[in-house]
Amino acid sequence: MRQPDRSSGKPLYRQIADDIERRIACGEFPPGSLLPSERKLADKLNVNRSTVILAYEELRALGLVESRSGKGTWVSSNKWGITPTHSPNWHRYVEGGYFLPNLVFLRRIREALRGDPQLIDFASGELAADLAPGDEMNALMRTAGRTEYWGYDNPQGYGPLRESVAAYLRQYRDIQTTESSVLITSGSQQSLYLITQCLLSPGDAVAIEEPSYCYSLPMFQSAGLKLLRLPVDSHGLQPEIIRELFKKHSIKMLFVNPNYHNPTGTVLDPQRRSRLLDIASELAIPIVEDDPFSLTSYDSVPPPSLKSIDRRGSVIYIGSFSKIAASGMRVGWMVAPHAVVDRLADARQQMDFGPSVIPQIMAAEFLRSPDFLPHLERLRMRLLYKRDLLVEALNQQLADLLSFTVPEGGLHLWCKLNAEANDGKLLEEAIRQGAVFVPGSVYGSESGYLRLTFARTKEAEIRPGVARLAAALKNVIG
Amino acid sequence: MRQPDRSSGKPLYRQIADDIERRIACGEFPPGSLLPSERKLADKLNVNRSTVILAYEELRALGLVESRSGKGTWVSSNKWGITPTHSPNWHRYVEGGYFLPNLVFLRRIREALRGDPQLIDFASGELAADLAPGDEMNALMRTAGRTEYWGYDNPQGYGPLRESVAAYLRQYRDIQTTESSVLITSGSQQSLYLITQCLLSPGDAVAIEEPSYCYSLPMFQSAGLKLLRLPVDSHGLQPEIIRELFKKHSIKMLFVNPNYHNPTGTVLDPQRRSRLLDIASELAIPIVEDDPFSLTSYDSVPPPSLKSIDRRGSVIYIGSFSKIAASGMRVGWMVAPHAVVDRLADARQQMDFGPSVIPQIMAAEFLRSPDFLPHLERLRMRLLYKRDLLVEALNQQLADLLSFTVPEGGLHLWCKLNAEANDGKLLEEAIRQGAVFVPGSVYGSESGYLRLTFARTKEAEIRPGVARLAAALKNVIG
Numbered sequence: 001m002r003q004p005d006r007s008s009g010k011p012l013y014r015q016i017a018d019d020i021e022r023r024i025a026c027g028e029f030p031p032g033s034l035l036p037s038e039r040k041l042a043d044k045l046n047v048n049r050s051t052v053i054l055a056y057e058e059l060r061a062l063g064l065v066e067s068r069s070g071k072g073t074w075v076s077s078n079k080w081g082i083t084p085t086h087s088p089n090w091h092r093y094v095e096g097g098y099f100l101p102n103l104v105f106l107r108r109i110r111e112a113l114r115g116d117p118q119l120i121d122f123a124s125g126e127l128a129a130d131l132a133p134g135d136e137m138n139a140l141m142r143t144a145g146r147t148e149y150w151g152y153d154n155p156q157g158y159g160p161l162r163e164s165v166a167a168y169l170r171q172y173r174d175i176q177t178t179e180s181s182v183l184i185t186s187g188s189q190q191s192l193y194l195i196t197q198c199l200l201s202p203g204d205a206v207a208i209e210e211p212s213y214c215y216s217l218p219m220f221q222s223a224g225l226k227l228l229r230l231p232v233d234s235h236g237l238q239p240e241i242i243r244e245l246f247k248k249h250s251i252k253m254l255f256v257n258p259n260y261h262n263p264t265g266t267v268l269d270p271q272r273r274s275r276l277l278d279i280a281s282e283l284a285i286p287i288v289e290d291d292p293f294s295l296t297s298y299d300s301v302p303p304p305s306l307k308s309i310d311r312r313g314s315v316i317y318i319g320s321f322s323k324i325a326a327s328g329m330r331v332g333w334m335v336a337p338h339a340v341v342d343r344l345a346d347a348r349q350q351m352d353f354g355p356s357v358i359p360q361i362m363a364a365e366f367l368r369s370p371d372f373l374p375h376l377e378r379l380r381m382r383l384l385y386k387r388d389l390l391v392e393a394l395n396q397q398l399a400d401l402l403s404f405t406v407p408e409g410g411l412h413l414w415c416k417l418n419a420e421a422n423d424g425k426l427l428e429e430a431i432r433q434g435a436v437f438v439p440g441s442v443y444g445s446e447s448g449y450l451r452l453t454f455a456r457t458k459e460a461e462i463r464p465g466v467a468r469l470a471a472a473l474k475n476v477i478g
Numbered sequence: 479m480r481q482p483d484r485s486s487g488k489p490l491y492r493q494i495a496d497d498i499e500r501r502i503a504c505g506e507f508p509p510g511s512l513l514p515s516e517r518k519l520a521d522k523l524n525v526n527r528s529t530v531i532l533a534y535e536e537l538r539a540l541g542l543v544e545s546r547s548g549k550g551t552w553v554s555s556n557k558w559g560i561t562p563t564h565s566p567n568w569h570r571y572v573e574g575g576y577f578l579p580n581l582v583f584l585r586r587i588r589e590a591l592r593g594d595p596q597l598i599d600f601a602s603g604e605l606a607a608d609l610a611p612g613d614e615m616n617a618l619m620r621t622a623g624r625t626e627y628w629g630y631d632n633p634q635g636y637g638p639l640r641e642s643v644a645a646y647l648r649q650y651r652d653i654q655t656t657e658s659s660v661l662i663t664s665g666s667q668q669s670l671y672l673i674t675q676c677l678l679s680p681g682d683a684v685a686i687e688e689p690s691y692c693y694s695l696p697m698f699q700s701a702g703l704k705l706l707r708l709p710v711d712s713h714g715l716q717p718e719i720i721r722e723l724f725k726k727h728s729i730k731m732l733f734v735n736p737n738y739h740n741p742t743g744t745v746l747d748p749q750r751r752s753r754l755l756d757i758a759s760e761l762a763i764p765i766v767e768d769d770p771f772s773l774t775s776y777d778s779v780p781p782p783s784l785k786s787i788d789r790r791g792s793v794i795y796i797g798s799f800s801k802i803a804a805s806g807m808r809v810g811w812m813v814a815p816h817a818v819v820d821r822l823a824d825a826r827q828q829m830d831f832g833p834s835v836i837p838q839i840m841a842a843e844f845l846r847s848p849d850f851l852p853h854l855e856r857l858r859m860r861l862l863y864k865r866d867l868l869v870e871a872l873n874q875q876l877a878d879l880l881s882f883t884v885p886e887g888g889l890h891l892w893c894k895l896n897a898e899a900n901d902g903k904l905l906e907e908a909i910r911q912g913a914v915f916v917p918g919s920v921y922g923s924e925s926g927y928l929r930l931t932f933a934r935t936k937e938a939e940i941r942p943g944v945a946r947l948a949a950a951l952k953n954v955i956g
Contacts (some may be wrong), residue, residue, distance in 0.1 A: 014658060014816075054656060061659065061791035061815040107824075114632075124630070132628035141836075142620045150610035150804035151934075152602070154592075178532055180492055181539065186664070186830035193829045219828040313539040326628035328835035337539040338492075346585075350697040351671045351829065352664035356808040358619075359834040456629075 003045060009115050012047055013054035020055065024064055024075055035065060035073045103216060105427060105442050112431045120435040120465035122452040125213075125262070125323075125411060131382055131455060132326040133366070133375045140365050152353060155345035157184025157333075158360035164367040165319075165333045172295060174308035175317060175335060183341045185348075186355045187332040188292060189217075191318045194334075194344040195253075195288055196223040204252040207245060209237050213262040214255055215444035229444070230254075232261060234405060236268030239275040242283070251285050259303045260293035260410030263443045263451040267303050267408070274309070281312045288316045292323040293410040295376055298384040302409070313337060321363060323411060323455075324379065330355065331363040383411065386454040386462065393466035394452075401473050402450070411455035414440075417448040419477045426450075426476045433475075435468035481523060487593045490525055491532035498533065502542055502553055513543065513551045581694060583905060583920050590909045598913040598943035600930040603691075603740070603801075603889060609857055609933060610804040614849045618840050630831060633823035635662025635811075636838035642845040643797075643811045650773060652786035653795060653813060661819045663826075664833045665810040666770060667695075669796045672812075672822045673731075673766055674701040682730040685723060687715050691740040692733055693922035707922070708732075710739060712883060714746030717753040724761050731764050737781045738771035738888030741921045741929040745781050745886070752787070759790045766794045770801040771888040773854055776862040780887075791815060799841060801889060801933075802857065808833065809841040861889065864932040864940065871944035872930075879951050880928070889933035892918075895926040897955045904928075904954045911953075913946035 001023075004015040023029050035041070038056065042049040056073050059065040067073040109123045156162060162179035169175040169182075185191045192214075200206065202224025208214040210229035220227060228245050230237040236258060245251060256276070258268035268276070280287050287306060294302040307317040320332030334341070348354060366372055390413055391406055404415045423439035430436060440449025457465060479501075482493040501507050513519070516534065520527040534551050537543040545551040587601045634640060640657035647653040647660075663669045670692075678684065680702025686692045688707035698705060706723050708715040714736060723729060734754070736746035746754070758765050765784060772780040785795040798810030812819070826832060844850055868891055869884055882893040901917035908914060918927025935943060 011656075011658060013656075057654065058659075058816060062817060063791055063815075066790075126629050129628060134628060137628070150607060150612060150615070150806045151604050152805050176535060178489075178491070178535075180489060181536070186834070189828070190830040217828065222828060312544070313541050327630050327831070328628045330831065330834040337541075338536060339540060350667070350695065350700060352668040353805075353808065356664070356834050356837040357806040358837045358840065362836065 001041070001045060004047065009117075013051045013058065016041075016045065016047070016052065016055035017058040020059060021062070021064060029075045031075050033075050035075065037072055103218065103442060105424070105439055106216060108427065108431075109436055109438065112436055116431075116434075118434060119431065120461045120468060121456050122435060122437040122454070122465060122469070124456040125453050126327045126456055127323065127325075127379075127411070128456050128458060130458075131379055133371070134326075136366065136369070136371045136375060137326070137362060139371075140362050140369065150357070153357055153360075155349050155354060156180075156182070156341060157345075157354065158357055158364065161331075161360045161364035161367075162333075164364040168367050169317075169319070169335065172302070173291070173305045173317075173319075175305060177335050180338055181335050181341055183334045183336065183345055184355060184360060185320075185332040185334055186330045186352070187322055187327070188290060188318050188320045189332075190348075191320075191332055191334045192217065192255075192288075192290070193219055194348060195316065196220060196225060198344055198347045199340070200225060200252055205249045206253045206255060207242060207251050208255045209257065209261065211263055211440060211443035211445040211449070212255070212257065213443055216438075216442045230256075232264055232266060234266055236261065236266050236272055237276070239272055239279050242276075242279050242285070246283050246285075251283070254280060254285055254287045255290065256287060256306070257290045257292075258306055259291055260296065260407060260412075262293070262410070263412050263438070263440070263445075263449075264414045265405065265407030265410050265412055273304075273306060277306065277310060277312075277314060280314050285314075286316060287314050288318060290318045292318075292320055295324050296380060296383055296411070297409040298380055298387070299408065300377070300380060307335065316340065324376065325363075325366065329359045329363060331359050383455060386457065386459060387413070389459060389462040390452065390454045390457075390466070393463045397466050397470045398473065401470070401477065411453050413452045413454060415450045415452060417450070417473070417477070419448075421448060421473070421476050423447045426472060429476050430469055430472040433468040433472045435465045435472070437469065479519070479523060482525065487595075491529045491536065494519075494523065494525070494530065494533035495536040498537060499540070499542060507553050509553050511553050513553065515550055581696065581920060583902070583917055584694065586905065586909075587914055587916065590914055594909075594912075596912060597909070598939045598946060599934050600913060600915040600932070600943060600947070602934040603931050604805040604934055605801065605803075605857075605889070606934050606936060608936075609860055611844070611849070611853045612804075614844065614847070614853060615804070615840060617849075618843050618847065628835070631835050631838075633827050633832055634658075634660070634819060635823075635832065636835055636842065639809075639838045639842035639845075640811075642842040646845050647795075647797070647813065650780070651769070651783045651795075651797075653783060655813050659813050659816055659819055661812045661814065661823055662833060662838060663798075663810040663812055664808045664830070665800055665805070666768060666796050666798045667810075668826075669798075669810055669812045670695065670733075670766070670768070671697055672826060673794065674698060674703060676822055676825045677818070678703060678730055683727045684731045684733060685720060685729050686733045687735065687739065689741055689918060689921035689923040689927070690733070690735065691921055694916075694920045708734075710742055710744060712744055714739065714744050714750055715754070717750055717757050720754075720757050720761070720763070724763075729761070729763050731766060732758060733766045733768065734784070735768045735770075736784055737769055738774065738885060738890075740771070740888070741890050741916075741918065741923075741927075742892045743883065743885030743888050743890055751782075751784060755784065755788060755790075755792060758792050763792075764794060765792050766796060768796045770796075770798055773802050774858060774861055774889065775887040776858055776865070777886065778855070778858060785813065794818065802854065803841075803844065807837045807841060809837050861933060864935065864937060865891070867937060867940040868930065868932045868935075868944070871941045875944050875948045876951065879948070879955065889931050891930045891932060893928045893930060895928070895951070895955070897926075899926060899951070899954050901925045904950060907954050908947055908950040911946040911950045913943045913950070915947065 002019050004012045038049050038052045042052045065073050066076050162182040165182050166177050166179050205226040205228055207228040207230050209232045230241055289306045291305055307315045317335040321329050402415045402417050423441050427439055438451040441447050480497050482490045516527050516530045520530045543551050544554050640660040643660050644655050644657050683704040683706055685706040685708050687710045708719055767784045769783055785793045795813040799807050880893045880895050901919050905917055916929040919925050
């Protein structure tokens with residue numbers, strides 16, 4: 001048996017259980033065979049007996065082994081549900097349902113980050129702790145947290161937060177709305193989930209930008225949607241393509257991210273915005289506008305939202321706290337016609353009975369607080385500083401190997417390699433060198449693109465991180 | 479036009495918008511016709527002009543009217559998607575997807591409660607504010623809330639909370655588990671949603687108790703599951719029936735609520751527990767054990783969990799904070815084999831990226847806090863007191879009209895009417911008299927049953943609430 005690795009992030013008992021599971025699967029321990037006693041295995045692997053007990057418990061829960069006190073532990077001889085007494089075949093259940101597993105590259109990145117805390121992170125699309133309003137929130141928790149309210153909430157979300165969000169949208173996004181058209185969600189992810197699950201049906205065609213973070217969300221495929229592509233150039237998507245696509249496909253919805261688009265960082269051109277709205281209206285296609293980044297605009301003048309110039313009620317608007325305050329709060333919002341909000345709120349009751357009231361209370365207070373605008377200004381300043389550090393390091397260390405456009409807002413920088421490289425190979429080599437990024441193919445682009453996020457990376461890590469990427473690139477492209 | 483009702487809970491602009499929508503629908507305002515100017519309508523209805531502006535904005539968002547400044551507002555002449563320039567037909571989208579709307583009776587009850595704060599509430603299955611640990615939580619928020627952590631969390635949930643939950647389950651429910659088998663969820667509702675969506679497929683047959691709160695959850699039907707019934711008598715479900723059902727149907731999963739069953743309050747008999755586990759194991763059917771109420775045991779000795787006597791890993795265990803602390807926190811947990819937890823955590827990333835970290839921090843602290851056990855003891859004492867008030871009032875005022883068994887734990891009392899009555903009629907009459915309950919048919923029972931929840935009702939309201947129910951019953955059965 002393999003000695004467990006104490007420096008790995010994985011608990012020892014899990015390592016032992018996984019090792020035994022592999023050996024059972026490959027026939028080293030055949031069905032019915034006795035496993036070493038707990039004491040013996042503990043001695044052999046130099047771990048506590050309780051660790052082995054947990055490992056065997058894990059295998060028992062999987063139905064792979066059985067134990068009886070005094071008789072020891074043996075490999076289950078009726079592993080996959082043939083004979084009359086056995087555990088459920090959990091593996092079969094796990095393969096059921098219609099949820100696709102998350103993308104291999106994203107799982108690999110998550111696993112690498114979990115296994116090695118020293119890895120320099122250009123992958124996670126979120127703010128570092130030093131960009132989050134931690135002090136402000138902790139202060140709010142002390143002062144504003146007092147509440148008498150601990151029950152199930154209004155299905156649309158906590159009333160005072162819906163009012164705060166409506167006021168925020170009027171002030172910062174020029175969106176004229178009221179609390180009755182606002183649905184509070186567990187972040188943009190839940191907004192998109194509700195829309196794809198409740199307003200669309202399997203087989204429906206929807207159009208999304210190419211590249212688009214939507215490709216990184218298996219939820220679109222899980223919902224059985226057919227994805228049509230709207231190529232993005234340096235001015236964003238080209239609205240006329242929607243009309244062409246519409247000739248062949250009955251497009252049921254458009255998903256767009258017009259401001260500091262993820263992953264390319266582009267801003268949709270003003271004339272294209274009007275064209276987009278006109279065409280959508282003409283073809284009666286609703287637009288879902290995801291707008292997480294606009295307030296990170298480095299010059300403090302956010303581009304207008306589509307929703308603010310939507311005269312015909314074509315746009316469902318999605319926003320959240322994740323990219324401007326803290327993703328861990330899980331507070332997002334959606335603005336839609338009341339009939340839509342009402343339907344989605346009702347369906348959400350079946351999923352989770354609505355988000356926790358505590359972060360909603362804090363978010364409501366924070367949006368109203370005099371600390372909110374200073375926080376935004378500091379956030380913009382520090383993001384700009386990190387962007388500049390990244391751009392400078394890339395220009396110095398990688399100018400010959402890749403090219404990019406400098407973004408004016410958002411958290412991401414989109415790079416194109418000047419030479420061919422295999423996405424998977426490059427990612428593995430980068431992890432080996434100690435840095436991680438997201439391959440462009442995750443967003444539906446062809447291979448040879450990288451998304452580098454600078455919001456999560458510590459300032460002092462940006463230059464050494466780029467050095468590690470450069471080493472990886474040179475090894476792979478050679 | 480109808481004057482808006484200022485004493486109703488509904489905002490004035492929504493009342494006006496709804497009224498106009500109705501008039502458009504019934505042809506009073508035909509397509510293309512001009513609506514009164516904002517100023518005129520405001521004068522006529524004696525409201526602010528801004529109220530009318532919001533009402534028109536709402537109708538615009540629904541695509542029912544169009545406006546142009548200087549030209550006024552008129553009924554859209556291309557309402558439902560025929561001519562080339564119009565809004566999306568939101569109503570069509572709202573009818574799409576596969577989520578069934580929530581049950582009519584439950585919507586009616588929610589609406590009634592929202593409209594009339596004086597209604598005495600025997601319907602809501604949650605704790606009143608005076609039973610929630612509000613002071614303890616507010617204190618925790620001040621002292622324990624300091625955190626540096628604001629990012630996306632581990633997909634299984636916040637590590638320290640998973641450890642707290644594992645310790646809690648060992649201590650209070652005799653369940654030997656570790657943090658790696660614990661998934662933190664947004665309450666039991668999300669646990670059930672994940673199981674029905676990710677481990678089962680449309681067309682699968684599952685067996686649930688009859689009556690069962692599961693019937694009140696359209697999620698089972700939304701997931702396309704076939705429901706088989708396990709009748710509950712005063713000792714809980716009868717396990718042998720599972721074997722009989724299995725002869726005809728390939729049962730994929732059992733959903734049970736063995737302790738202070740919702741709605742009947744029964745506790746599953748110890749011998750039936752063992753039989754249930756044996757039969758489930760023999761037939762290789764996983765059991766989902768929902769255990770929200772056991773710690774409310776009035777004699778402080780909770781019945782054992784199925785999971786604690788599950789030797790073959792057949793049981794997925796579900797618990798939450800909702801019925802022992804505060805439903806508004808939205809903190810629940812599931813214990814399952816690691817492969818299942820891993821799969822559900824991964825799928826949940828597609829739905830909402832996991833629950834907010836803030837209530838998770840608070841829940842972790844609360845479970846470890848010296849205040850937790852005293853809170854539980856106070857909760858039991860006060861629930862028992864409320865139960866006694868309800869039983870006394872029923873015996874005095876309704877002994878001739880209904881019968882019931884006195885529950886030894888939980889929040890609910892299940893009554894059988896001694897005479898025939900129409901569920902819907904009785905509910906409407908009760909609302910008219912100023913009290914609300916849940917008709918038994920919501921839980922799949924035949925008509926003539928009522929679930930009375932005493933946890934939400936204020937102590938001083940219980941006796942007058944029963945008087946209102948008695949008046950309603952006498953009017954309906956008369």
